[in-house]
Amino acid sequence: xxxxxxxxxxxxxxxxxxxxxxxxxxxxxxxxxxxxxxxxxxxxxxxxxxxxxxxxxxxxxxxxxxxxxxxxxxxxxxxxxxxxxxxxxxxxxxxxxxxxxxxxxxxxxxxxxxxxxxxxxxxxxxxxxxxxxxxxxxxxxxxxxxxxxxxxxxxxxxxxxxxxxxxxxxxxxxxxxxxxxxxxxxxxxxxxxxx
Amino acid sequence: xxxxxxxxxxxxxxxxxxxxxxxxxxxxxxxxxxxxxxxxxxxxxxxxxxxxxxxxxxxxxxxxxxxxxxxxxxxxxxxxxxxxxxxxxxxxxxxxxxxxxxxxxxxxxxxxxxxxxxxxxxxxxxxxxxxxxxxxxxxxxxxxxxxxxxxxxxxxxxxxxxxxxxxxxxxxxxxxxxxxxxxxxxxxxxxxxxxxxxxxxxxxxxxxxxxxxxxxxxxxxxxxxxxxxxxxxxxxxxxxxxxxxxxxxxxxxxxxxxxxxxxxxxxxxxxxxxxxxxxxxxxx
Numbered sequence: 001x002x003x004x005x006x007x008x009x010x011x012x013x014x015x016x017x018x019x020x021x022x023x024x025x026x027x028x029x030x031x032x033x034x035x036x037x038x039x040x041x042x043x044x045x046x047x048x049x050x051x052x053x054x055x056x057x058x059x060x061x062x063x064x065x066x067x068x069x070x071x072x073x074x075x076x077x078x079x080x081x082x083x084x085x086x087x088x089x090x091x092x093x094x095x096x097x098x099x100x101x102x103x104x105x106x107x108x109x110x111x112x113x114x115x116x117x118x119x120x121x122x123x124x125x126x127x128x129x130x131x132x133x134x135x136x137x138x139x140x141x142x143x144x145x146x147x148x149x150x151x152x153x154x155x156x157x158x159x160x161x162x163x164x165x166x167x168x169x170x171x172x173x174x175x176x177x178x179x180x181x182x183x184x185x186x187x188x189x190x191x192x193x194x195x
Numbered sequence: 196x197x198x199x200x201x202x203x204x205x206x207x208x209x210x211x212x213x214x215x216x217x218x219x220x221x222x223x224x225x226x227x228x229x230x231x232x233x234x235x236x237x238x239x240x241x242x243x244x245x246x247x248x249x250x251x252x253x254x255x256x257x258x259x260x261x262x263x264x265x266x267x268x269x270x271x272x273x274x275x276x277x278x279x280x281x282x283x284x285x286x287x288x289x290x291x292x293x294x295x296x297x298x299x300x301x302x303x304x305x306x307x308x309x310x311x312x313x314x315x316x317x318x319x320x321x322x323x324x325x326x327x328x329x330x331x332x333x334x335x336x337x338x339x340x341x342x343x344x345x346x347x348x349x350x351x352x353x354x355x356x357x358x359x360x361x362x363x364x365x366x367x368x369x370x371x372x373x374x375x376x377x378x379x380x381x382x383x384x385x386x387x388x389x390x391x392x393x394x395x396x397x398x399x400x401x402x403x404x405x406x407x408x409x410x411x412x413x414x415x416x417x418x419x420x421x422x423x424x425x426x427x428x429x430x431x432x433x434x435x436x437x438x439x440x441x442x443x444x445x446x447x448x449x450x451x452x453x454x455x456x457x458x459x460x461x462x463x464x465x466x467x468x469x470x471x472x473x474x475x476x477x478x479x
Contacts, residue, residue, distance in 0.1 A: 026248075045386045049398055077395070080241045081386035082278075082350035086360045093351075102245050120394045124242035128254060132236040134204035143393055152396055156431050163464055165210050174234045175257075178302065182257065185300045186250045 006063060019066035027100040033090035034058045040084035040094050050074040051113065054084055054094055061097070070105045071112035119146050129183045132173030137166045196321065198270035198312070199262045200229035201280065203423070204237050206272055211423035213461035217446035218272050218314060220455050224330060225322050227314075229270060233261055238279040241390035252293060253300035255283040259311075260303035269311045274422040275389065278347035278355060280311040285354045313348060315421050315445060316357040319365040324372045332454040334374025337476040341380050341415035342366040343406070343442070345425040349384050360384065366445055370419060373452035380413035382406045389424035396432075403432040407440050416472055418442040430466045441469035451478065 006013045024031055034055070041053035052060065052074045060069045069075065078098040085095050105112060123142050127135040140157065144150050160166050173179070206215035222229050235258050243251035259280060262269045271277035287294045288307045298305050318327065344363050352360040361384060367377035385406060388399035406429065410418050420426040420442055429442040442465075451458040451473075459479065462469055473479045 045388065045402055046391075046398060048401075049395070077391070077398075079346075079386055079388060079390050080245065081346040083346070083384075083386065085351045086349075099244055099246075099248065103247055106246055116394050117391070118246075121242035121246045125239065125246070125250075128237045128239060128243075132234075134208065134237045134240075136204070136208060136210060140393065153393075159466055160210075160431070163466065164212070165464070167209050171208060173236050175236070178257070179236060179254070181302070182253050182300050183250065186247065186253055 006065065013065055014067050015064045016066040017064050019064045019069075020062055022104070023061050023097065023100055026104070027093070027096045029093050029097050029100075030090075031058060031062055031092065031097065033092055034062070035090070037089060039087050039089060043083045043087055044078075045081060045083065046077045046079055050077050054078070054098075057101070058092070058094065058097065061101070069101060070108070070110045073112070073114040075101045075105065076112070076114040076117040116143075116147055119143070127170060129179060130176070131170045132176050132179045133171050135170035137168060138170060140166070196226060196317075197228040197230060197267060198317070199232040199265050199267040199309075201232045201235055201258065201262075201269050201271045201276060203271065203273035203276040205423035205427075210427060211273075211444075213447060213464040214272060214423055214426070214444045216457060217444055217450045217455075217461050220457050221318070221446045221449045221453070222314070224450075224453055224455070225318065225327065227270070227317060227322070230265070230267065232258060232269060233265060235261065238276045240275050240279065243279070244282075245390075249293075249296060249300070251279070252283045252286060252297050255279050256287070256297040256305060257301045257303070259284055259287075259307070259309075260298075260301050260305040262309050263305055264303070266309075268309045270314055270317055271311060272314050273424075274313060274345060274347035275424055277311065277313045278350075281354050284311055313355075313357070313421070315348065315365055315369070318449070319369055320357065324368050327369070327449070328372040331373060331452045333452055333478065335370070335448060335452050335476070335478060336374050338375040338473075338478065339414055339416045340370050340375050340377055340443075340448075341410035341413060341418045342370055342377050342383065342445075343410075343418045343420050343425060343429070344383050345389075345420065345422045346384065346386050348421060366419060366421060369445065370448065373448055375448065375452075378410075378413050378415050380409055380415065382409040385409075387425045387428040389422075389428060392424065392428055392432075399428055399432050400434065403428050404434060407433055410440060415440070417469060419445050419448060421445050433467065439467045441465060441467045441472055443469060
């Protein structure tokens with residue numbers, strides 16, 4: 001029996017036959033129901049900026065194109081707005097699939113095309129582990145350092161500080177120990193230390 | 196009518212203090228008692244569910260377990276928190292294995308006995324439009340508003356579902372009852388780009404620009420939001436210009452229509468001041 005090869009502009013694309021099964025199993029979503037109607041991509045607010053549209057990502061998962069999918073910027077740009085979830089005629093929870101792909105990418109330490117958003121997510125979870133609450137100013141400053149983008153939002157940041165919208169100190173819950181235990185028990189990679 | 200109030204980080208930490216204050220003022224006027232959820236923690240927002248299924252449900256589960264201990268349904272103000280709380284309750288009810296894992300991680304019992312509600316739902320459906328209308332002393336006559344629901348009040352429909360997922364009406368009905376004109380427009384449930392607000396500025400500026408253009412083309416003078424992320428994005432990410440469109444929290448306008456003295460101070464927190472617009476209609 002000869003095997004089927006998948007080729008794109010840059011040559012033969014590696015196929016991982018276990019990947020499709022893994023995504024279906026972890027997400028619990030029946031991806032094979034997708035018949036490529038594009039409803040998800042047509043309604044997606046960020047499809048203009050995506051390298052692969054949501055329907056293409058679903059198709060690539062079906063085909064086992066693990067490396068391509070996990071390296072794509074599209075999986076990170078997904079806003080989680082649930083428009084596609086509400087509209088999919090086959091009732092596939094596409095957001096659950098995207099979340100599954102992001103979680104696999106983090107757990108397997110894939111450094112894909114989109115670098116900033118994964119760093120943001122980690123940085124967002126860190127104050128929750130430590131304080132139990134979000135610490136907006138800390139998060140903004142940390143991202144400025146990480147992305148070396150000091151001026152893009154400086155004007156907006158100053159306006160917000162002037163309006164008293166960005167307090168200097170974080171608030172803290174009483175159950176910080178319990179929060180740390182939750183993070184430690186689950187041992188999620190995303191909820192670990194900052195880079 | 197008593198609820199465990201879950202303000203969420205944005206409302207507590209001053210980012211959306213005007214929303215928090217107007218929620219409390221309006222609820223007091225309507226006889227909705229809010230007892231803050233004891234020692235609540237951040238819901239994890241999009242970063243939680245985007246990166247770890249189990250961690251997301253566990254940190255949200257802690258809040259749900261506390262509400263159960265308090266013996267109250269949760270009233271959430273922020274739709275992003277609301278949808279996370281709703282999602283976890285929904286998942287736990289459907290998946291016994293997940294329930295076991297969440298209970299084990301949180302170290303508190305949880306039976307999903309209590310519901311999670313958004314304040315717009317409580318105000319419109321429990322108090323009722325007619326009862327609220329009776330309390331209006333300063334109707335918002337002449338004000339043309341685009342009611343902006345955003346994503347999580349209406350999606351996913353099998354989890355939240357207190358209004359239509361494509362063309363919701365509850366905020367329109369409420370604003371009409373306040374004497375304003377709720378215009379029909381097609382951006383009601385479009386996303387503002389909230390979860391990319393700090394990472395993909397250009398995308399958010401594009402999305403906000405499209406929303407404001409749509410609202411303006413339909414004849415709106417201002418937008419009304421029920422979400423701190425929507426409000427902050429539309430308030431902060433419109434390209435500069437003299438004709439920037441103000442965006443209110445729905446509770447600010449309900450408070451204003453009921454003659455609440457706090458209204459002026461809430462509106463001072465906005466980056467795009469709505470004072471000129473309100474004055475032009477004689478509403479301040």
